[in-house]
Amino acid sequence: xxxxxxxxxxxxxxxxxxxxxxxxxxxxxxxxxxxxxxxxxxxxxxxxxxxxxxxxxxxxxxxxxxxxxxxxxxxxxxxxxxxxxxxxxxxxxxxxxxxxxxxxxxxxxxxxxxxxxxxxxxxxxxxxxxxxxxxxxxxxxxxxxxxxxxxxxxxxxxxxxxxxxxxxxxxxxxxxxxxxxxxxxxxxxxxxxxxxxxxxxxxxxxxxxxxxxxxxxxxxxxxxxxxxxxxxxxxxxxxxxxxxxxxxxxxxxxxxxxxxxxxxxxxxxxxxxxxxxxxxxxxxxxxxxxxxxxxxxxxxxxxxxxx
Amino acid sequence: xxxxxxxxxxxxxxxxxxxxxxxxxxxxxxxxxxxxxxxxxxxxxxxxxxxxxxxxxxxxxxxxxxxxxxxxxxxxxxxxxxxxxxxxxxxxxxxxxxxxxxxxxxxxxxxxxxxxxxxxxxxxxxxxxxxxxxxxxxxxxxxxxxxxxxxxxxxxxxxxxxxxxxxxxxxxxxxxxxxxxxxxxxxxxxxxxxxxxxxxxxxxxxxxxxxxxxxxxxxxxxxxxxxxxxxxxxxxxxxxxxxxxxxxxxxxxxxxxxxxxxxxxxxxxxxxxxxxxxxxxxxxxxxxxxxxxxxxxxxxxxxxxxx
Numbered sequence: 001x002x003x004x005x006x007x008x009x010x011x012x013x014x015x016x017x018x019x020x021x022x023x024x025x026x027x028x029x030x031x032x033x034x035x036x037x038x039x040x041x042x043x044x045x046x047x048x049x050x051x052x053x054x055x056x057x058x059x060x061x062x063x064x065x066x067x068x069x070x071x072x073x074x075x076x077x078x079x080x081x082x083x084x085x086x087x088x089x090x091x092x093x094x095x096x097x098x099x100x101x102x103x104x105x106x107x108x109x110x111x112x113x114x115x116x117x118x119x120x121x122x123x124x125x126x127x128x129x130x131x132x133x134x135x136x137x138x139x140x141x142x143x144x145x146x147x148x149x150x151x152x153x154x155x156x157x158x159x160x161x162x163x164x165x166x167x168x169x170x171x172x173x174x175x176x177x178x179x180x181x182x183x184x185x186x187x188x189x190x191x192x193x194x195x196x197x198x199x200x201x202x203x204x205x206x207x208x209x210x211x212x213x214x215x216x217x218x219x220x221x222x223x224x225x226x227x228x229x230x231x232x233x234x235x236x237x238x239x240x241x242x243x244x245x246x247x248x249x250x251x252x253x254x255x256x257x258x259x260x261x262x263x264x265x266x267x268x269x270x271x272x273x274x275x276x277x278x279x280x281x282x283x284x285x286x287x288x289x290x291x292x293x294x295x296x297x298x299x300x301x302x303x304x305x306x307x
Numbered sequence: 308x309x310x311x312x313x314x315x316x317x318x319x320x321x322x323x324x325x326x327x328x329x330x331x332x333x334x335x336x337x338x339x340x341x342x343x344x345x346x347x348x349x350x351x352x353x354x355x356x357x358x359x360x361x362x363x364x365x366x367x368x369x370x371x372x373x374x375x376x377x378x379x380x381x382x383x384x385x386x387x388x389x390x391x392x393x394x395x396x397x398x399x400x401x402x403x404x405x406x407x408x409x410x411x412x413x414x415x416x417x418x419x420x421x422x423x424x425x426x427x428x429x430x431x432x433x434x435x436x437x438x439x440x441x442x443x444x445x446x447x448x449x450x451x452x453x454x455x456x457x458x459x460x461x462x463x464x465x466x467x468x469x470x471x472x473x474x475x476x477x478x479x480x481x482x483x484x485x486x487x488x489x490x491x492x493x494x495x496x497x498x499x500x501x502x503x504x505x506x507x508x509x510x511x512x513x514x515x516x517x518x519x520x521x522x523x524x525x526x527x528x529x530x531x532x533x534x535x536x537x538x539x540x541x542x543x544x545x546x547x548x549x550x551x552x553x554x555x556x557x558x559x560x561x562x563x564x565x566x567x568x569x570x571x572x573x574x575x576x577x578x579x580x581x582x583x584x585x586x587x588x589x590x591x592x593x594x595x596x597x598x599x600x601x602x603x604x605x606x607x608x609x610x611x612x613x614x
Contacts, residue, residue, distance in 0.1 A: 007498075156614070187611065190532055191314075191574025217612070218566045218603025222529035225497055252606075259525045267498025296525025299559075304494065305524075307463070 009270035010228060011047055012260055013210065013236045014040050016285060017068075018049035018083050019254050020242030022061045024290045030064040034071050036285060040239060043277035045257075047079045047234075049102060053089035069096040081143065085116040087129035094133075099140045103127055103174075104182075106147035107166045110154035111184065115147065120166060128173050142177040144170050145212060149181035149196065150188035153251070160196060167200055171207065178208040178234070183223060185251045186216025190226035197230035210234035213255050215241060215294055220255030221263045228269070235260060240282035241294030256295025258282050262305070276306045316577035317535060318354055319567055320517065320543045321347050323592060324375075325356035325390050326561050327549030329368045331597045337371040341378050343592060347546060348385055350584035352564075354541075356409060359390035360399040376403035388450065392423040394436035401440075406447045410434055410481075411489075413454035414473045417461035418491065422454065427473060435480050449484040451477050452519060456488035456503065457495035460558070467503060474507055478514065485515040485541070490530060492558045493523025497533035504537035517541035520562050522548060522601055527562030528570045535576070542567060547589035548601030563602025565589050569612070583613045 017037050021028060033051075040048060050072060056063035065082070072080055074097065081100035082093045093101050105123035106112035112120050127144065134140050149163050167179065181196060193211070201209060211227035213220050213236070224235045238254035261273045279298060286293045297305045324344050328335060340358075347355060357379060363370035372389070379387055381404065388407035389400045400408050412430035413419035419427050434451065441447050456470050474486065488503060500518070508516060518534035520527050520543070531542045545561035568580045586605060593600045604612045 189570055189573035190529070191576070215603070217569060217607055218528055218563075219570060221525055222497070222532050222570060225529050226532075256525075262524060263496055263526060263529060266496035269498070296522070300524060 007267075007269050008233060009272070010264050011234050012045070012257055012264075012271055012273065013047040013049065013234060014045045014239060014257055015049045015212070015236050015254055016040070016238035016240070016242045016257070018051050020238045020240075020285070020291070021051065022059050023243040023253070023292065024061060024288065026290050027061045027063065028288060030067050032288070033064070033068060036281060037068070037072065039277070039281035039284065041075070041078055043281055044271075044273040045078060046272060047081070050080050050082055050098075052083035052085070053092040053096075054083075054085055066096060069093075069098060073097040079141070081141070083145075084130075085123075086118070086126040087133060090130040091133065094137065099134075099137055100143075101130070101134075101141070102143040102145055103130060104145040104147055105166065105170065106152070106184070107158050107162050108148040108152035108155055111148045111152045114154065124169055124173060127170060131174050142174055143180060143210070144174055144177045145180045145182050146170070147182045148184045150183050150192060151185045153185050160199060163196060164200065164203060167203070171204060178210060180210035180212050180234075180236070181227075182212040183214060184212075186214030186220065188213065188223055189217075189219055190222040193223045194226040194230045197227055197232055201231055208234070210236060212236040214243075214251050214253060215255045216252045221259050224255060224260055225263055228264070239278060240285040240291075240298065242285050242288075242291050253292060253294045256282070256297065258297040258305075259295045262297055276302075279305060314574075314576050315540060316579070317571050318541050319352070319564055319571075319578055319580065320354040320356065320541060321352040321546060321564055322356045322519070322543050322561055323347070323545035323547070323549045323564070325358050327545045327592070327598070328358065329366050330550040330560070330599065331368060331595065333597050334368045334370065335595060337374050339595070340371070340375060343588060344375070344379065346584070346588035346591065348382070350588055351578075351580040352385060352585075353579060354386045354388070357387050357389055357405075359392070360396035360403075361390075361392055373403060376405060380404040386448070388448070390452075391437075392430075393425070393433040394440060397437040398440065401444065406441075406444055407450075408437065408441075408448070409450040409452055410437060411452040411454055412473065412477065413459070413491070414465050414469050415455040415459035415462055418455045418459045421461065431476055431480060434477060438481050449481055450487060450517070451481055451484045452487045452489050453477070454489045455491045457490050457499060458492045460492050467506060470503060471507065471510060474510070478511060485517060487517035487519050487541075487543070488534075489519040490521060493521030493527065495520065495530055496524075496526055497529040500530045501533040501537045504534055504539055508538055515541070517543060519543040521550075521558050521560060522562045523559045528566050531562060531567055532570055535571070546585060547592040547598075547605065549592050549595075549598050560599060560601045563589070563604065565604040565612075566602045569604055583609075586612060
């Protein structure tokens with residue numbers, strides 16, 4: 001149905017090259033990664049996490065990050081970021097020409113220790129070091145991912161007070177950063193997603209927010225829409241629902257980008273994505289050996305999924 | 308998080324014994340059907356479609372409807388209904404002691420012809436005959452399912468004007484019926500679900516509404532929640548996501564009841580369902596030979612899915 005005023009558009013951040021590729025035990029050939037990333041860009045993805053600057057011992061899947069980074073350095077038309085768990089990673093990101101950095105800290109101490117081998121306080125110190133080191137960097141964009149903002153594989157439900165406390169501490173360090181509430185395990189439910197975003201957004205109305213979700217419990221699409229209802233305009237997904245989190249036992253892949261595109265675009269919320277092209281890339285991803293994929297749209301006869 | 312005032316509860320209508328069982332090519336043993344239905348009642352289901360009074364030639368899976376009906380006749384504590392496509396089916400329902408009748412008519416002419424071998428006008432005549440024949444029947448409850456209220460496997464998007472027109476025509480015949488917008492193919496998107504319910508509810512504020520959805524495009528849970536946001540308090544699902552529609556090519560099963568329960572109950576919206584018991588029945592359904600199942604919650608480690 002037509003509407004007099006179109007609803008605000010949404011920007012889907014593609015994280016398959018980071019959250020997805022790291023979930024495949026046997027590292028992919030660099031050329032294959034590059035081909036997938038190029039396909040995603042061609043499908044109209046305007047923001048993407050290319051990978052992460054992490055210890056290749058901890059995550060060998062990201063050992064070729066420098067090559068990937070070099071290939072896409074200076075790419076025009078899309079915002080390409082890299083995830084870092086510490087100041088050293090941020091230094092590498094800048095060295096490789098990536099002033100768009102995603103820093104991750106989990107609200108849950110247990111998960112942060114497991115994920116990045118640091119206490120939350122130590123992670124916040126790393127964030128402080130990053131902010132200090134990047135001060136004055138032209139074009140710098142910083143995102144802070146608040147991992148386990150809903151549920152933690154080790155402690156269960158994460159108290160909202162803890163989310164608010166870690167958010168405020170990080171905001172005090174990086175007041176101009178974009179923030180994300182991350183449903184690391186995929187156990188968040190839609191109403192709680194909306195409620196928690198409403199709380200943090202009321203707490204800091206000037207902050208830009210994103211939502212990162214997984215589809216483990218089948219809530220991925222609904223959680224993204226409820227984040228949107230709260231006012232979030234940046235939503236993360238992974239084509240073909242590739243992924244999981246090696247440090248979040250039981251979590252399945254990110255919500256499939258093509259499912260998110262369907263949910264938003266069919267409802268009249270612009271995503272800018274070419275769904276036919278996206279589905280073609282998603283099929284390529286689904287064919288990668290060792291990858292666990294999900295999502296629903298790929299299983300639908302293609303003309304119906306695209307039209 | 309706690310809230311001062313609990314949101315309105317939702318009633319999930321279980322349709323696996325009707326929409327689900329009819330999707331299994333080889334008819335199930337009656338005793339197995341009865342055991343599943345009893346398990347669903349024990350899990351706290353308060354409304355259920357037991358099956359349909361249809362031609363056993365057209366749908367042999369429902370040939371034992373009289374036995375099922377006799378077994379549960381007079382069951383206390385839950386509202387048990389039967390689906391009928393015509394006045395003859397309604398007569399059988401009443402004869403077998405079921406004054407709760409679900410009458411189905413599709414908004415799309417093409418689908419109605421394919422599904423019940425009648426034009427929409429002929430189906431409305433059947434509805435008129437049912438209303439006349441049941442006038443004065445004690446405890447009578449009539450539901451009108453508006454099939455293909457969003458998308459039709461034969462014509463694609465169903466115009467909202469058609470939905471409004473068929474609804475008004477049916478309402479004029481059965482003004483005290485409960486109505487359902489049915490996403491027969493599972494292609495509806497959440498925002499359109501909310502919009503279409505808002506339109507029909509504004510058109511007739513006194514009418515009670517239900518939503519019937521499938522998860523074909525992965526929108527099932529989100530569609531149900533957006534129906535709820537529009538004010539719908541009756542949502543249909545099938546345990547284990549069993550089903551499909553033999554007359555809606557490409558449609559997969561109904562949205563899984565256990566996924567719906569998770570989405571609502573975790574968000575603080577009461578369903579009255581015992582999730583551990585429901586999941587046990589869903590597992591039993593998933594083990595039925597020839598059944599196609601879906602949903603996400605069964606794949607999650609059980610303690611996490613229940614807690």
